[in-house]
Amino acid sequence: MTTETTDPRAGFRLITPLRVRYAEADMQGIVFNAHYLAFADVGVSEYFRELVAANGKEYSSDSFMGLFGGDNWVRHAEVDYRAPAKADDLLDICLRITRFGRTSYSVLVHIVRGDTLLNVIKLTYVWFDPATGEVAPVAQDYIDAVTEFEIIKPERATVPA
Numbered sequence: 001m002t003t004e005t006t007d008p009r010a011g012f013r014l015i016t017p018l019r020v021r022y023a024e025a026d027m028q029g030i031v032f033n034a035h036y037l038a039f040a041d042v043g044v045s046e047y048f049r050e051l052v053a054a055n056g057k058e059y060s061s062d063s064f065m066g067l068f069g070g071d072n073w074v075r076h077a078e079v080d081y082r083a084p085a086k087a088d089d090l091l092d093i094c095l096r097i098t099r100f101g102r103t104s105y106s107v108l109v110h111i112v113r114g115d116t117l118l119n120v121i122k123l124t125y126v127w128f129d130p131a132t133g134e135v136a137p138v139a140q141d142y143i144d145a146v147t148e149f150e151i152i153k154p155e156r157a158t159v160p161a
Contacts, residue, residue, distance in 0.1 A: 008110045008117035011152045012094035016046040025087035036079055040109040040121045043095035051145050065130055068142040075104060076124040083118045085111070091118070097146050101157040103127055103135050105146075 009015055024035045049059040057063045065071050085091055092112045099106040109121035127138040147153055 043093035072125040
């Protein structure tokens with residue numbers, strides 16, 4: 001018996017709705033490809049909001065950095081376009097953190113309309129110290145908060161000492 005699911009939302013705790021605005025579509029009414037990364041960024045912001053709220057605080061970039069002692073930037077992005085979104089579509093942005101390395105972590109985003117998986121986006125974020133702007137090890141408090149939050153626990157890379 002298989003336990004696989006065809007539900008593109010399965011395994012995602014963070015699912016946030018987003019309605020496609022007219023300005024995000026081209027003349028044929030189809031979402032312009034660059035907007036999918038902006039949609040993923042909405043999911044990232046909502047994910048951070050949930051982590052901060054779980055610690056009893058109101059979300060802001062300052063509360064995130066204050067709580068976790070660092071910040072992050074995108075190092076790499078991949079977008080697998082499977083089907084187009086259209087103007088006025090109601091989408092679900094599904095996001096989870098899948099893996100932690102020493103100074104980076106991986107994010108998986110599914111953009112879904114109804115039961116249709118439109119895009120699969122994979123992002124790699126690098127952790128940095130806001131005081132120095134230098135890359136730093138991912139904060140253990142952040143790893144712990146994410147691990148507690150996620151339905152599917154993120155992998156941990158084996159990093160030589």
